[in-house]
Amino acid sequence: MTTSGAAGVLASWRDDFPRWYQDVLEKAQLADNGPVRGTMVIRPYAYAIWERMQADVDARIKATGAENVYLPLFIPQSYLEREAEHVEGFSPELAVVTHAGGKELTEPVVVRPTSETVFGELMSKWVQSHRDLPMLLNQWSNVVRWELRPRLFLRTTEFLWQEGHTAHATAEDAAEYARRIHLEVYRDFLQNTLAIPVLVGVKSPRERFAGAVNTMTCEGMMGDGKALQLATSHELGQNFARAFDITYTDAAGTERICWTTSWGASTRMMGGLIMSHGDQAGLRVPPRIAPIQVVVIAVKDDERTVGAASAVVDELAEVGVRARLDARSTPGFGRRVVDWELKGVPVRIEVGPRDLDAQQATIARRDQPSKTVLPLDALRTAVPGILDAIQDELLEQGRRRLNANTVDVASIADAAAAAATGFARIPYATLGEHGEDQLAASAVTVRCLQTADGGVPVRDDELAELFAIVARSY
Amino acid sequence: MTTSGAAGVLASWRDDFPRWYQDVLEKAQLADNGPVRGTMVIRPYAYAIWERMQADVDARIKATGAENVYLPLFIPQSYLEREAEHVEGFSPELAVVTHAGGKELTEPVVVRPTSETVFGELMSKWVQSHRDLPMLLNQWSNVVRWELRPRLFLRTTEFLWQEGHTAHATAEDAAEYARRIHLEVYRDFLQNTLAIPVLVGVKSPRERFAGAVNTMTCEGMMGDGKALQLATSHELGQNFARAFDITYTDAAGTERICWTTSWGASTRMMGGLIMSHGDQAGLRVPPRIAPIQVVVIAVKDDERTVGAASAVVDELAEVGVRARLDARSTPGFGRRVVDWELKGVPVRIEVGPRDLDAQQATIARRDQPSKTVLPLDALRTAVPGILDAIQDELLEQGRRRLNANTVDVASIADAAAAAATGFARIPYATLGEHGEDQLAASAVTVRCLQTADGGVPVRDDELAELFAIVARSY
Numbered sequence A, B: 001m002t003t004s005g006a007a008g009v010l011a012s013w014r015d016d017f018p019r020w021y022q023d024v025l026e027k028a029q030l031a032d033n034g035p036v037r038g039t040m041v042i043r044p045y046a047y048a049i050w051e052r053m054q055a056d057v058d059a060r061i062k063a064t065g066a067e068n069v070y071l072p073l074f075i076p077q078s079y080l081e082r083e084a085e086h087v088e089g090f091s092p093e094l095a096v097v098t099h100a101g102g103k104e105l106t107e108p109v110v111v112r113p114t115s116e117t118v119f120g121e122l123m124s125k126w127v128q129s130h131r132d133l134p135m136l137l138n139q140w141s142n143v144v145r146w147e148l149r150p151r152l153f154l155r156t157t158e159f160l161w162q163e164g165h166t167a168h169a170t171a172e173d174a175a176e177y178a179r180r181i182h183l184e185v186y187r188d189f190l191q192n193t194l195a196i197p198v199l200v201g202v203k204s205p206r207e208r209f210a211g212a213v214n215t216m217t218c219e220g221m222m223g224d225g226k227a228l229q230l231a232t233s234h235e236l237g238q239n240f241a242r243a244f245d246i247t248y249t250d251a252a253g254t255e256r257i258c259w260t261t262s263w264g265a266s267t268r269m270m271g272g273l274i275m276s277h278g279d280q281a282g283l284r285v286p287p288r289i290a291p292i293q294v295v296v297i298a299v300k301d302d303e304r305t306v307g308a309a310s311a312v313v314d315e316l317a318e319v320g321v322r323a324r325l326d327a328r329s330t331p332g333f334g335r336r337v338v339d340w341e342l343k344g345v346p347v348r349i350e351v352g353p354r355d356l357d358a359q360q361a362t363i364a365r366r367d368q369p370s371k372t373v374l375p376l377d378a379l380r381t382a383v384p385g386i387l388d389a390i391q392d393e394l395l396e397q398g399r400r401r402l403n404a405n406t407v408d409v410a411s412i413a414d415a416a417a418a419a420a421t422g423f424a425r426i427p428y429a430t431l432g433e434h435g436e437d438q439l440a441a442s443a444v445t446v447r448c449l450q451t452a453d454g455g456v457p458v459r460d461d462e463l464a465e466l467f468a469i470v471a472r473s474y
Helices: A017-027 A044-063 A077-081 A084-093 A116-126 A171-193 A239-244 A268-277 A303-318 A333-343 A353-357 A376-404 A412-418 A428-441 A460-465 B017-027 B044-063 B077-081 B084-093 B116-126 B171-193 B239-244 B268-277 B303-318 B333-343 B353-357 B376-404 B412-418 B428-440 B460-465
Strands: A031-033 A040-042 A074-076 A095-100 A103-111 A135-144 A158-168 A198-202 A214-221 A227-235 A247-249 A255-257 A259-266 A294-298 A323-326 A347-351 A360-365 A371-375 A406-408 A423-427 A445-450 A467-471 B031-033 B040-042 B074-076 B095-100 B103-111 B135-144 B158-168 B198-202 B214-221 B227-235 B247-249 B255-257 B259-266 B294-298 B323-326 B347-351 B360-365 B371-375 B406-408 B423-427 B445-450 B467-471
Touching: A017 A031, A017 A268, A040 A044, A040 A158, A044 A135, A044 A158, A044 A171, A044 A268, A074 A077, A077 A103, A077 A116, A095 B103, A103 B095, A116 A135, A116 A158, A116 A239, A116 A259, A135 B135, A158 A171, A171 A198, A171 A214, A171 A227, A171 A259, A214 A268, A214 A376, A214 A445, A214 A467, A227 A268, A239 A259, A259 A268, A268 A376, A294 A303, A294 A333, A303 A323, A303 A347, A303 A353, A303 A376, A333 A347, A347 A353, A347 A376, A353 A360, A360 A376, A371 A376, A376 A406, A412 A423, A412 A428, A423 A428, A428 A445, A428 A460, A428 A467, B017 B031, B017 B268, B040 B044, B040 B158, B044 B135, B044 B158, B044 B171, B044 B268, B074 B077, B077 B103, B077 B116, B116 B135, B116 B158, B116 B239, B116 B259, B158 B171, B171 B198, B171 B214, B171 B227, B171 B259, B214 B268, B214 B376, B214 B445, B214 B467, B227 B268, B239 B259, B259 B268, B268 B376, B294 B303, B294 B333, B303 B323, B303 B347, B303 B353, B303 B376, B333 B347, B347 B353, B347 B376, B353 B360, B360 B376, B371 B376, B376 B406, B412 B423, B412 B428, B423 B428, B428 B445, B428 B460, B428 B467
Parallel strands: A294 A323, A294 A347, A406 A423, B294 B323, B294 B347, B406 B423
Antiparallel strands: A031 A040, A074 A103, A095 A103, A095 B095, A135 A158, A158 A259, A198 A214, A198 A445, A214 A227, A227 A259, A247 A255, A347 A360, A360 A371, A423 A467, A445 A467, B031 B040, B074 B103, B095 B103, B135 B158, B158 B259, B198 B214, B198 B445, B214 B227, B227 B259, B247 B255, B347 B360, B360 B371, B423 B467, B445 B467
C-alpha cells in the first residue's frame, strides 16, 4: 500500500505470504527461534506490543470483577488423569519432567499445557458457600504444548497467554459472564484496540472445546484470506465442576454443583496483528497498541536539525503521543525510513534543513502512500487526530477485506471453492456434520456459527437456523 | 502493636516467628502450597500486591533505558555446560524434561534456573558494533530451582522474578549502570515503596555471585532479626562476555570484548514484605503498594449505612485512594475487622448508625492501636495524608528496629553472639576470610560490606577499610 523503499526487503506479500510473514518477524526484529525447537524469543519491539496488549486485556478482565492468581508451572501427572477428556486432548503435547534435584522423580511432573486442572482442584477447596460465588479468577502465564510444526507466535511449544476460570451458582449466570468476557473483553479489544474486525460466533458441536457445552470464538481474516482464531470462551456446564467436585452450599443449606466457564487469549494475537495489518513494506501497528506512535526523523545530524526534531518529540509527548526521536547518523536517511516502515510505526515525521527553513515538517502516514506537509506549530494539535484517523482506517481496511472475501454459498462444493481464497457463509442446515466431514478433507473447517444477522447464537437448539462461516485456518 | 481481636488467630510473632509466618500466609489468604512439592499458589490478594511491585520496579527499570524481552522456558542441556562455573552453581537444582510429544527427547532440556545462558547466546548475536551498546535487556518470568527445604515466597521450586542483562563498551559504563540499577531501582523501590529500610553494600569475595567481579546487595532485617537478601546486582567484568563471545567492533574497527552486568529481584520480596511489617494481628501493607488502601466497613447492613459507606468509597476513589466497601451481612463486624487486620489494609473506616447520626466516621490506622473520629465531609481531604503518615511510620519503625538490633563489635565471638538476635557490624580487617569460616559454623554469614559511613564500596581494593554486616539469614 505504501510506495516504499522496503519493497525488495521482504518476500512477496501477495505471492508468498508464509515467507513474507517470516521475513517480517526477522526484519522488523519481532521474534527469533529459541534454541530448543519450537520455542520462541520475543524481541523488545514485539514484547513492548505484547505488554500493551496484556495491559489492555487485563484492565478489561478486571473490569468484569475477576482477580489474577498465579498457579504452579508443574502439575503432577495424576492430575491430568482426573478428567478423561482432558487427557486425550493433551497427552501427545505434554512435556514431562522426570529428573530434578539430581535424581529421578518418583512421580513425573508435567509442564502445564493449561492450568485448568489446578484451577479445578483449588476452586473445589475455595468455593464452599453461595457467598463465595461467583468466583472469578484469571492467570497470565506461560504454557507448553509440544509442537511438531511450530510457527512463531501462531503455534509455538511455549507461549504466553491468559486463562480465566470462573464458578457460578447458576447456568444463566455462567452463560452471561462468559458472553460478557467474550464480547466486552475479547471482541472489543480486538476490534477497538487491535483494529482487527472479527467474526464472533459459536463453534459447531464438532469444533467445540472438549468438555464445553458452548464455545464462543473470535475469528479474524488474515491477509491471505485464511482464518485465525484469536480468542475463545467456553461454558463448561457442570461437567468440569463435577469432575473436580466444585460444589457450594446454597442459602437453604443444600449442596449444589457449580457451573463453570473458561476463556483465553495468547501471544497468537501478535501473529494476528502482523498478518491482519502487514503489507509489502512490513508491519503496520494500529496507533492504540503502538509502543511508538510517531517517529521523528532528523534528516541530517547537525545540531539545528536534531534540536528541532527533538523539540517535536517533546511537544508530542506533552499531548500524550508516544513519540521517538531518530537522530542516528548512520545508516542513511533512506535506510532508516525503511526500518521504521518495517516496524509499522503509524506516523513518520521528517525534519530536515529545508523543512526548518520553511518552519514545517513532512508527515508520512504508514497507511497511505503520499506525504503531506504541516507547519511545525500545528503538529501538537494535528497529530492526535491523524493517529485516530489511522486507527479507523486500519479497521476499515480490514472490514473491506473481510467483506470482499466472504461469499454466501448454497452448496458444500461452492463453500470449498470459496474457502480457497477467503470465507464462505453457508446455512448450517445445508452443511450439517456430514458437510463438515467433507470440507475437512480439503482442510476447510467451520470457524463459527452465527445467526442470520451475524450475531452470536445464544443456544445450541437453534442450530438448524444458523449460518456457518467456513474457511482454511491457521 | 494493635489491640486486636486477631491476637489468638496467629501463632506468636515473638515466640514462634516461622509458625507465625505460615499462619499469616494462610489466614490472610496470601499463598498455598502447590500440588508438586516446593511449588506455590499465589492467591488473589498477594498476587495483586505482586502486580503492583512488578509495575513499580518495571517503570524504574525502563527509566534506565532497558527494554523487556521474553526468552524460552526450555534450555538445551548443552548450554549450561558452556560456562563451567555456572553449571556447578546450578546442576543439583535443575528440573530436566526428558520426554515430550509422547517420546523420549534425543537431548534433554532443562527448565530455566535463570535465562543467563540464553541472554549470553542472544547478545553474542545481537551485539555487533559499538552502536549497539549499551544493550540493556530485562525479562520478567518464572524460573525453577529444585528446593529441598521450600518455604513459601522465600525459597520455592518455582518463583517469579525479573532478570536484567546488559552489555557495555567499557568497565566504567558497566559499573555505573549496575550501580544505578542497584540504587535507583532496588534500594529506592524497597525503601520508598515497600517501606523496608535496607543495608546496601557489596558481597564479600566469598559470598559473591559465581563469575561476578562485584555483587551489590540490598539486605533487610526481618521481624526476628534475621537478614533477607532482597535484590542483587552483579558486575560480571568480561568473564561472561568471554564465555559467550559477546564482542563489538569499536569506532576504529577493532573487535573488543564487552563488559556485562546482571541483576534480579523476585517474589521473595513478598516474603520480605510480610516478615518486615507483620505484627501479631497479621500483615501490614504499606499504603504505596497496597491494592486496598482503605476498607470502608458498613457496621450494619441496612440501606442507610451501606449507602453512606458506599458514598465514602466513591469519594475516596475520586481523590485517588484505592478504597473497598465491606457491606457483607456475614460474618459479624468483629470477624470482619479481624479479617482486614490480617490482610494488613492500612486504614479501616467504620461507618455505623450512630456515626451517621453524628455525621462522622471512625478511623482505625493499622499501625496504631487507637481509633479516631472524623467528620464525614473531612475524609476526602484527611485520608491521603493519613496514608502518607502510615507509609512514613512503617519505614520509621523498620529503621528503629534495624538500628536497635545492629551492634558494633570488635571480635568474631561478639559478632556471633550478636547475630543470635540481630545484625553485627565488624571491621572486615578483624573478620577476614578466616573469620567468615568461623561464623559459617553457626550459620552466620557476611550479608554485605560497607564503607565506614554505611555507603556502598566502589572497589574491592578498599577491602581492609570496609565493615562487614554479619547475621543469620533466610
